[in-house]
Amino acid sequence: MSISDIFQQVLSALEDSSWSERVAVIFSVTQVLLSKNNKSSNYIFGILSISLTISVLYGVKLYAEILLNMYYLIMSFYGLWYWRHKTDRAPVQITKATRAEWGVVSLIVLLGYGILFFVLTKFTDSDVPMLDAIVSSTAWAGMWLMAKRKIENWILLNISNAIAIPLMFYKGLFLFGFLTIFLFIIAVLAYFQWKRLLKKQESRYVI
Numbered sequence: 001m002s003i004s005d006i007f008q009q010v011l012s013a014l015e016d017s018s019w020s021e022r023v024a025v026i027f028s029v030t031q032v033l034l035s036k037n038n039k040s041s042n043y044i045f046g047i048l049s050i051s052l053t054i055s056v057l058y059g060v061k062l063y064a065e066i067l068l069n070m071y072y073l074i075m076s077f078y079g080l081w082y083w084r085h086k087t088d089r090a091p092v093q094i095t096k097a098t099r100a101e102w103g104v105v106s107l108i109v110l111l112g113y114g115i116l117f118f119v120l121t122k123f124t125d126s127d128v129p130m131l132d133a134i135v136s137s138t139a140w141a142g143m144w145l146m147a148k149r150k151i152e153n154w155i156l157l158n159i160s161n162a163i164a165i166p167l168m169f170y171k172g173l174f175l176f177g178f179l180t181i182f183l184f185i186i187a188v189l190a191y192f193q194w195k196r197l198l199k200k201q202e203s204r205y206v207i
Contacts, residue, residue: 017173017174020052021052021173021175021176022175025049025175025176025179027045027046027048027049028045028049028179029179029182030042031043031046032183032186032190033186035146036189036190036193037193038094038194040079040080040084043077043079043080044080046076047076050076053069054066056173060173061125062126062128062132062167063124063126063132064116064120064132064135065132065135065136067136068135068140071136071140071143072143075143075144075147079143079146082147082148082149083147083149092149093149093201094149094194094198095150096198097148097150097151097152101148104144105141105144105145108140108141112133112137112140112141116136117130117133128167128170128171131163131167132167134163135164135167138157138160139160141156142154142156142157143157151191151198154187154190154191155191158188161183162184164180165177165180168180
């Protein structure tokens with residue numbers, strides 16, 4: 001596929017997408033760039049993007065993705081508070097996940113997948129229950145780590161992104177598909193940027 005073909009697909013996706021999808025993508029791009037640069041204001045744009053995204057996902061029957069975005073919404077409000085850690089305390093620093101936190105991550109992924117897959121197959125008309133459940137459960141864990149300002153959040157979020165990319169294209173959400181590719185690339189860059197910031201933080205405490 002040539003560059004011109006890709007460009008034509010992007011234009012076609014823009015023409016076919018709704019205004020809700022377009023604005024949601026703009027806010028989402030803004031959110032992830034701010035998050036990459038370790039800015040707590042990323043959550044404000046995230047909240048706006050999530051609210052619009054939920055309405056778009058309902059139209060294509062991605063029900064677990066809707067639950068995921070509702071979870072994102074809750075964790076965004078929590079993350080905004082936690083990152084700023086109230087006005088009378090220092091902001092939370094970037095750290096690595098502990099063994100106990102990895103245990104929580106495993107619980108979120110496994111339990112989340114099991115519950116979502118059961119609900120989607122038994123109570124909805126979803127035609128992609130397995131992929132929908134995997135995308136959502138891994139992203140739940142990643143968002144929890146991000147709210148805690150753990151560097152490994154980018155790893156979990158990119159596992160989710162890698163599965164979500166073909167899912168979005170399959171569902172005809174081409175703009176969201178291209179957005180997810182962008183988010184995947186940004187998450188890789190963000191991981192290494194946070195790694196540099198973490199190393200800089202740690203060097204301050206070296207005597």
